[in-house]
Amino acid sequence: xxxxxxxxxNVQGALWARSELGVxxxxxGDEHLIRKELGKNGKLNNxxxxxxxxxxxxxxxxxxxxxxxxxxxxxxxxxxxxxxxxVDAVVSAGNSGxxxxxxxxxLGRLKGVERxxxxxxFPGAKGNVVLIDVGANVxxxxxxxxxxxxxxxxxxxxxxxxxxxxxxxLNIGQEGSKGNEQVRIAHELxxxxxxxxxxxxxxxxxxSGDVQVIVSDGFVGNVALKLSEGMAETIxxxxxxxxxxxxxxxxxxxxxxxxxxxxxxxxxxxEHGGALLLGVKGVGIxxxxxxxxxxxxxxxxxxxxFVNNHVKERLEEGLAAFQTKGNER
Amino acid sequence: xxxxxxxxxNVQGALWARSELGVxxxxxGDEHLIRKELGKNGKLNNxxxxxxxxxxxxxxxxxxxxxxxxxxxxxxxxxxxxxxxxVDAVVSAGNSGxxxxxxxxxLGRLKGVERxxxxxxFPGAKGNVVLIDVGANVxxxxxxxxxxxxxxxxxxxxxxxxxxxxxxxLNIGQEGSKGNEQVRIAHELxxxxxxxxxxxxxxxxxxSGDVQVIVSDGFVGNVALKLSEGMAETIxxxxxxxxxxxxxxxxxxxxxxxxxxxxxxxxxxxEHGGALLLGVKGVGIxxxxxxxxxxxxxxxxxxxxFVNNHVKERLEEGLAAFQTKGNER
Numbered sequence: 320x321x322x323x324x325x326x327x328x329n330v331q332g333a334l335w336a337r338s339e340l341g342v343x344x345x346x347x348g349d350e351h352l353i354r355k356e357l358g359k360n361g362k363l364n365n366x367x368x369x370x371x372x373x374x375x376x377x378x379x380x381x382x383x384x385x386x387x388x389x390x391x392x393x394x395x396x397x398x399x400x401x402x403x404x405x406v407d408a409v410v411s412a413g414n415s416g417x418x419x420x421x422x423x424x425x426l427g428r429l430k431g432v433e434r435x436x437x438x439x440x441f442p443g444a445k446g447n448v449v450l451i452d453v454g455a456n457v458x459x460x461x462x463x464x465x466x467x468x469x470x471x472x473x474x475x476x477x478x479x480x481x482x483x484x485x486x487x488x489l490n491i492g493q494e495g496s497k498g499n500e501q502v503r504i505a506h507e508l509x510x511x512x513x514x515x516x517x518x519x520x521x522x523x524x525x526x527s528g529d530v531q532v533i534v535s536d537g538f539v540g541n542v543a544l545k546l547s548e549g550m551a552e553t554i555x556x557x558x559x560x561x562x563x564x565x566x567x568x569x570x571x572x573x574x575x576x577x578x579x580x581x582x583x584x585x586x587x588x589x590e591h592g593g594a595l596l597l598g599v600k601g602v603g604i605x606x607x608x609x610x611x612x613x614x615x616x617x618x619x620x621x622x623x624x625f626v627n628n629h630v631k632e633r634l635e636e637g638l639a640a641f642q643t644k645g646n647e648r
Numbered sequence: 649x650x651x652x653x654x655x656x657x658n659v660q661g662a663l664w665a666r667s668e669l670g671v672x673x674x675x676x677g678d679e680h681l682i683r684k685e686l687g688k689n690g691k692l693n694n695x696x697x698x699x700x701x702x703x704x705x706x707x708x709x710x711x712x713x714x715x716x717x718x719x720x721x722x723x724x725x726x727x728x729x730x731x732x733x734x735v736d737a738v739v740s741a742g743n744s745g746x747x748x749x750x751x752x753x754x755l756g757r758l759k760g761v762e763r764x765x766x767x768x769x770f771p772g773a774k775g776n777v778v779l780i781d782v783g784a785n786v787x788x789x790x791x792x793x794x795x796x797x798x799x800x801x802x803x804x805x806x807x808x809x810x811x812x813x814x815x816x817x818l819n820i821g822q823e824g825s826k827g828n829e830q831v832r833i834a835h836e837l838x839x840x841x842x843x844x845x846x847x848x849x850x851x852x853x854x855x856s857g858d859v860q861v862i863v864s865d866g867f868v869g870n871v872a873l874k875l876s877e878g879m880a881e882t883i884x885x886x887x888x889x890x891x892x893x894x895x896x897x898x899x900x901x902x903x904x905x906x907x908x909x910x911x912x913x914x915x916x917x918x919e920h921g922g923a924l925l926l927g928v929k930g931v932g933i934x935x936x937x938x939x940x941x942x943x944x945x946x947x948x949x950x951x952x953x954f955v956n957n958h959v960k961e962r963l964e965e966g967l968a969a970f971q972t973k974g975n976e977r
Contacts, residue, residue, distance in 0.1 A: 381825060444882040454820055457828040491783055491870040496710060499786040499867050522871040523878025538828050539868050541820040542851040543875055549852025550879055553773040561907040568907040574900025578890040 320348035320375040320393045321413015323608045329412060330356035332615025337366050340620055345370050345406050347397040372396045375413070378608055382416035386424065394418055398425035401601045408602035408622035410593070412610045418603060419455045419596060426601040429631075431638035434463045435598030436537065437605060438474055439544050443528025449475050450489075450525060450533045453594050454541035461504040464488070464534055465512060470597040471532040472514035473637040477630045478595075484531035486512070487520035489539060495519065501536065509534075513641050544594075548607075592617030595625065602631055649677035649704040649722045650742015652937045658741060659685035661944020666695050669949055674699050674735055676726040701725045704742070707937055711745035715753065723747055727754035730930045737931035737951035739922070741939045747932060748784045748925060755930040758960075760967035763792045764927030765866065766934060767803055768873050772857025778804050779818075779854060779862045782923050783870035790833040793817070793863055794841060799926045800861040801843035802966040806959045807924075813860035815841070816849035818868060824848065830865065838863075842970050873923075877936075921946030924954065926963060931955055 320326055326348055333344050334357075343366050346353050350371035357367070375393045376385040386395060394413055398421050400406045411418045419435065428435055436452035451471040456463065468486050475484040488505055490498040495506045497519060509516045520530050525543060535543070562572045572579070592614055596603035602625050604618045625631070649655055655677055662673050663686075672695050675682050679700035686696070703721045705714040715724060723742055727750050729735045740747045748764065757764055765781035780800040785792065797815050804813040817834055819827040824835045826848060838845045849859050854872060864872070891901045901908070921943055925932035931954050933947045954960070 379823065442882075442886075444885045457820070489871060491786070491867055491874075494708065499865075521878075522874030522876075523881070525875055526878040526882040535871075536828075538820055539871055542818060542864075542868055542872060545820075545851030546854050546872055546875060547851075547879060549850075549855040550876060552852070553771075553855040554883060556773045557771075561910050562904060564907060568904040571900040571903025571905075571907075574903065575891060575897040576900075578893060578897040578900075581890050 320352075321378075321411045321418070321608070322606065322610055323378065323412075324610075325412065326352050327356050328610060328612050329615055331612035332610070332619070333367065335612055335616040336619040339616065340623060342366070342619060342623060344368070344619070345397075345400060347372060347400065348375065348393045349373070370396065370400065376417040378414050380414060380417070382414055382420045385414075385417060386420050392417075392421070394421040395425060398422050398601065398603070401603075402426055407626045408604065410604045410606065410615070410618045410622050412593075412606040412608055412615065412618075414608075415454060415594075415605050418605050422596055422599045422601065422603045426599045429598050429600060429635055429638055431642050432466055432470070432598035434459065434466065435596055436467045436470065437540075437594040438471060438597055439540070439594045440479075441525050441547065443526050445528030446481075446531070447479055448525055448528055448531060448533060449479070449484075450535065450540050450543060451597065452535065452537035452540050453544045454537045455596070456537040458538075459501065459536040461501055461508055464501070464505040464536065465508045466598070467534045468509055468512050468514060468516070468532070469638060469641060470634055471534060473634050474595070474597055474630060475532050477628050477633045478624060479531075481531050483515050485517045485529070486514045486532040486534065487517050487524065487530040489522070489525075489533050489535035489543075490519035491521065493519050493521070505534075513637075592619070592621045595621065597634060600631070602626055649681075650707075650740045650747070650937070651935065651939055652707065652741075653939075654741065655681050656685050657939060657941050658944055660941035661939070661948070662696065664941055664945040665948040668945065669952060671695070671948060671952060673697070673948070674726075674729060676701060676729065677704065677722045678702070699725065699729065705746040707743050709743060709746070711743055711749045714743075714746060715749050721746075721750070723750040724754060727751050727930065727932070730932075731755055736955045737933065739933045739935065739944070739947045739951050741922075741935040741937055741944065741947075744783060744923075744934050747934050751925055751928045751930065751932045755928045758927050758929060758964055758967055760971050761795055761799070761927035763788065763795065764925055765796045765799065766869075766923040767800060767926055768869070768923045769808075770854050770876065772855050774857030775810075775860070776808055777854055777857055777860060777862060778808070778813075779864065779869050779872060780926065781864065781866035781869050782873045783866045784925070785866040787867075788830065788865040790830055790837055793830070793834040793865065794837045795927070796863045797838055797841050797843060797845070797861070798967060798970060799963055800863060801841075802963050803924070803926055803959060804861050806957050806962045807953060808860075810860050812844050814846045814858070815843045815861040815863065816846050816853065816859040818851070818854075818862050818864035818872075819848035820850065822848050822850070834863075842966075921948070921950045924950065929960070931960055 372391045437455040438451040439453035441448045593606035766784045767780040768782035770777045922935035
């Protein structure tokens with residue numbers, strides 16, 4: 320039920336995921352509305368079920384207020400199905416605060432995690448870059464940033480299959496003395512971390528790919544994520560404007576269109592399909608509110624990878640291993 | 649003397665500015681090194697002078713420490729020339745902390761300004777966007793963000809000739825309740841501001857151009873600035889990689905190359921020539937450490953515009969007008 324074009328886009332993405340990925344899906348929400356969308360697009364069968372619920376959280380609501388005062392909210396019901404083992408993962412394009420809140424309230428946090436965080440995957444020049452947190456938390460404490468570092472490292476190893484990823488703190492200069500109080504204290508903690516800490520990195524490194532895991536407060540990470548989306552869009556608009564100015568340019572563009580398509584796909588956030596919630600006892604993927612059916616489908620693919628690569632279990636093991644080394648708080 | 653390729657690039661940029669912009673320049677730094685560069689590139693005459701000094705601040709030094717313990721540092725000497733009225737503006741590609749520090753120590757702050765800030769100009773789809781602060785301050789207080797709003801508004805009116813610009817706070821959601829403590833409190837202050845406050849904006853708005861002035865803490869603003877630079881570079885690299893894959897693509901690219909050049913120029917940060925220091929009793933432009941001669945030249949052009957449009961005086965007037973309305977702290 321979540322997102323700017325729900326449930327139409329969500330149902331369409333689910334149908335594509337069913338046929339392309341062969342996955343079993345449960346659609347959680349208003350059965351009447353969902354059936355209407357399915358009627359347009361294809362029939363129900365064993366691989367797509369509907370779990371009806373009567374309420375939802377709107378995009379602009381205060382998350383915790385909405386979750387506390389309603390009994391039958393779709394995002395809570397979805398995570399409850401996960402808790403009871405009826406589904407392996409939850410994908411939502413809804414209110415991201417409500418999605419994180421529902422996951423924490425329903426599934427609970429992994430041991431050693433004070434604040435679950437959202438990981439986003441960016442297309443760097445030399446390979447993918449994981450930015451954590453892209454918006455689950457603001458006013459994050461240094462110790463919590465440190466937990467993001469541990470989770471980001473394990474996540475990158477297990478989902479992206481990168482050995483010994485380089486971990487950096489997002490800052491405004493490379494020296495440990497740079498930045499605000501939060502990151503200066505975090506820098507000292509990170510030196511003792513169970514990962515390959517390479518020091519501070521800067522905004523440009525999110526797209527360089529020299530470092531594979533970048534840790535930041537969710538406020539900064541969310542600005543970075545949305546800035547990147549906005550810039551990619553603006554570049555597209557400017558580019559089309561230029562190309563359409565002359566016939567020769569249009570011809571040239573037509574000849575190199577395959578290159579453009581491939582290039583665009585590289586930059587397209589829909590390919591990555593949402594941000595991944597790390598630190599809860601389950602799997603949650605949060606899509607952009609403005610997601611296309613393709614983005615929904617790809618988020619479902621990411622959820623499958625998350626489950627098949629045992630990311631949650633490896634997070635649990637990694638966090639536990641670190642704690643038994645005498646680092647218990 | 650500042651920047652990664654000093655003084656060569658700085659001298660080259662100055663020579664270009666002299667011939668293209670007809671400006672009188674004073675080069676502040678090691679006379680021997682500067683003369684060597686000038687020998688390569690052209691002769692001294694009345695429109696280019698050298699003011700010798702024996703010391704400088706390196707890119708990786710702690711700014712205040714360096715400024716306090718040396719007597720004859722180029723950036724201090726340059727701002728002292730401005731204070732004495734020998735030059736109208738200072739352009740530096742050096743250590744940005746040292747440049748801000750030297751400006752504040754030498755020129756002093758404008759009345760009503762607790763923290764001078766750096767304004768950056770971004771190429772939005774619907775026109776330029778001013779982001780303030782892009783790195784002069786971290787851990788900014790809400791009241792200081794409010795001052796950035798006043799300065800950003802006046803600056804955008806006077807340098808970019810935009811009437812009644814829309815002013816927004818950079819946040820992670822549009823509602824006033826969103827974000828960290830700093831921006832939530834600032835949101836309430838901004839409602840009473842002497843400018844056209846439109847509420848919170850998000851990372852994507854830095855490139856949309858719907859809002860012309862965006863206020864943020866210098867930590868977030870600096871990450872945004874460097875992220876944009878890095879993304880533009882990465883997009884260029886990915887693009888060339890795609891284009892070079894087939895002969896047809898290369899031919900197509902060749903045919904539409906004019907469009908590409910124009911497009912690239914739009915995105916090129918060198919065109920904007922640096923960040924503008926607002927809130928000191930003088931004019932200071934801070935270029936990227938990695939600036940090209942073109943970027944240095946354009947920063948000099950920006951400095952000329954700043955002076956000719958009386959931005960400093962209009963800031964002074966605007967800040968004073970606001971304070972006499974009974975808003976004195």
